[in-house]
Amino acid sequence: MLAAPPRTSALTAPPGVGGASGARLGGGGGGGAGAGNSSLAVGGASSGSGSGSETGGGIRRKVALAPGCSALDWAREKSSGKPELRAGLTSYLRITPSELAKHKSRQDCWTCFNGKVYNLSPYLRFHPGGEKELMRVAGRDGTRLFMLTHSWVNIDAMIDATMIGMMVPEH
Numbered sequence: 001m002l003a004a005p006p007r008t009s010a011l012t013a014p015p016g017v018g019g020a021s022g023a024r025l026g027g028g029g030g031g032g033a034g035a036g037n038s039s040l041a042v043g044g045a046s047s048g049s050g051s052g053s054e055t056g057g058g059i060r061r062k063v064a065l066a067p068g069c070s071a072l073d074w075a076r077e078k079s080s081g082k083p084e085l086r087a088g089l090t091s092y093l094r095i096t097p098s099e100l101a102k103h104k105s106r107q108d109c110w111t112c113f114n115g116k117v118y119n120l121s122p123y124l125r126f127h128p129g130g131e132k133e134l135m136r137v138a139g140r141d142g143t144r145l146f147m148l149t150h151s152w153v154n155i156d157a158m159i160d161a162t163m164i165g166m167m168v169p170e171h
């Protein structure tokens with residue numbers, strides 16, 4: 001009866017995710033600023049502020065999404081074939097880092113994951129971690145932050161409909 005509850009999320013989280021995401025993302029997302037940071041495992045100690053977390057995990061910072069912005073709504077949106085998903089482009093581009101860097105506003109937000117460039121603007125309001133977190137990778141390579149936060153999320157399955165090109169070296 002007095003035994004501590006099992007820390008199931010610590011067992012199910014991929015190796016290395018807990019400390020890394022807490023340490024890297026402290027202060028972002030409007031959550032409880034990285035209290036504990038690397039000393040906390042994912043799902044460990046619910047002592048933090050807990051603000052913004054709907055998962056019960058100590059350092060997870062999912063945000064409340066606006067109505068119409070659920071995962072299901074995004075699934076529908078991304079299969080809509082709307083031209084704005086790909087920023088109106090009809091063929092894939094070869095994009096240099098300096099070109100990528102020009103697209104860092106909410107209305108014109110590009111990022112790169114694993115060498116592929118995506119138009120993030122249409123996805124921003126659907127991101128369970130919030131727009132603010134996602135905007136951290138605006139105009140730059142987001143691979144590392146993505147992997148630190150949630151390596152288990154399948155990028156391709158989630159945002160393939162917004163892919164606009166491939167990264168190429170500077171001319």
Ligand code: HEM
Pocket residue numbers: 025029060061062063120123127128129130133134136137142145146149150153154155158159
């Ligand atoms: C476009 C690429 C991205 C997609 C498709 C995506 C998708 C997701 C999904 C599905 C979740 C919910 C995870 C879960 O329930 O297990 C999530 C949560 C989250 N994401 Fe992202 N994400 C992306 C990029 C990023 C980036 C670049 C960052 C950091 C800069 C980030 C930070 C977060 C945070 C802090 C959470 C909430 C914390 C958590 O659930 O552990 N995401 N994201």
